[in-house]
Amino acid sequence: MSNGVDPRLGYSASAWQRACHECDLLLIENTAPVGHRILCPRCGALLHRASKHSIGYTAAMSLAGLVLFIPANLLPLLTFSLAGYSGENALYTGVLALYREGFIWLALLVFLCSMLAPLLKLLALLFISAGSSWPPLRDYVAAALRKLEHFQQWAMLDVYMLGVLVALVKLGDLGDLGIANGIYCYAALMLCSTLAAANFDAEAIWLRLDAMSPQELPA
C-alpha cells in the first residue's frame, strides 16, 4: 500500500490465499518459511507458525506423552497424613471423590479436562502426524484434525498442575503433605504434551492431505 498499489486492483482475484480469521483481511501468502511465523499485517493475529521440528518430532513427543499418561494417571501425585492417618491423591481419585459426594457435573468436568481431553489430544496428535503420509488414511486424518481443533481447548494439564501447586501450599499447615512419584510422571507428561502441541503445524498437514487428493480441492 505504501507504494501506491491498491491491493484490490494490484493482484488478480486468484492470488488470494487466505483471509485473516480474526479480521477477514485477504492475504496473498498463507504459509511461513520453516522456523518463522506470519502475523496478520492488520490485526496481528497469528496466521501460521512453521515449526523447525518435523512432523516426526510431534509423533515422538505425543508417543512419549501417551506412555507417560498411564503412570501419571495411576500413581498418586500427593500424599497427606495427619495423626497417623493418611490419604493419597491421583488424577482419578479427585474425580471419584466428587462423584461419590454427588457432584456429578463437577466430576465429569474434572474428568474431561484432566484426563479425557489430554488423552484424546495425544492420541489425535500421534495419529495425525504418523498417519498423514499414508494416503488410505487421508479422510480419517482429516477427521481427527478437525476434531482436534475442537477438543484441544479442554485439555488443561497445565491448569491442573497449578492446582497441585496451590494444594501443596494450602495444606501445608493442616497436616503433613508430601510429593509422590506420580507427580514426576505428570510433569513429564505435561512437558511432552506441550511440546507436541507447540510444534504441531496443522497447516503443513492440510497441505499434505491436499496433495493426496487433488480432486477434493475447491475449484
Place this chain on the structure above:
Amino acid sequence: MTETSRLEGAVGIELGRQTCLTCFQLIDGLEPGYCPRCGERVAARIPEAISRTWAWVITGTLLLYPANKLPVMSVTRLGQTETDSIMGGVFTLYQSGQLAIAILVFVASVVVPGIKLLGLTYLCLTVQYGRNFNPLRVTRLYRLVHLIGRWSLLDLFLISILVALVNLGSIARIEAQSGATAFATVVIVTMFASHSFDPRLIWDRHRKVQADG
C-alpha cells in the same frame, strides 16, 4: 487517524470469499455450507454470534452471585466444620501468610471471570453500537478474553485435589459444596461465550462507521 492506511485492505466478505475457521481454507462464495477441504460447517461470519454471546454472558453474570455467595468447600478438622467461599479461601491463604498464592487464586477465580464477562459485554456493545473505537485495540481485548478463560478452572481442580487428599474421617475432611457447581458453570459459560463471538464483526463495524462518516 494516522493508522488508517494500515487498517484498510481487501476484505473477504466484500469480495465474496469466506474462510473455514477449522482449516483456514479460503472458499469462493458467501453461502453457508461445508468446507470442501475439512468438511466443517462454514459461514462468512459465525451465525448469530452477538445474540449467542449475549445469552452466555447474561447466564454467566446471573451465576456470579451464587458462585461467590455460596460456600465452595467445607473443611472439617477434629469435629469442627468451617465453610469457605471463593473469597473466603483467598482470605484464608492471605491470613496464613501465603500472599503470592492468595493473589494467584484471586486472579484466577475472581479477576479472570470478571474481565471475561465485562470484556465480552464491551465487545458486544462495540459491535452493535460502537462509533469511535480502535478496532486493533478491541481485537486485542478479544484475544485476552479468549486466552485467559481456561485458567479460571484452577479453583475447581484445587477442590477436586483437596477432596480426594483430605478424607480422614472425623480427623480431617474436605468436602465440595454447592458453590463449586455454580463457580465451575460460570467458567464453562464464559468459555462458550468467548467462542460464540466473532472478532471479524469488530472490523465490519469499523468499516461501517468509517463509511457512514
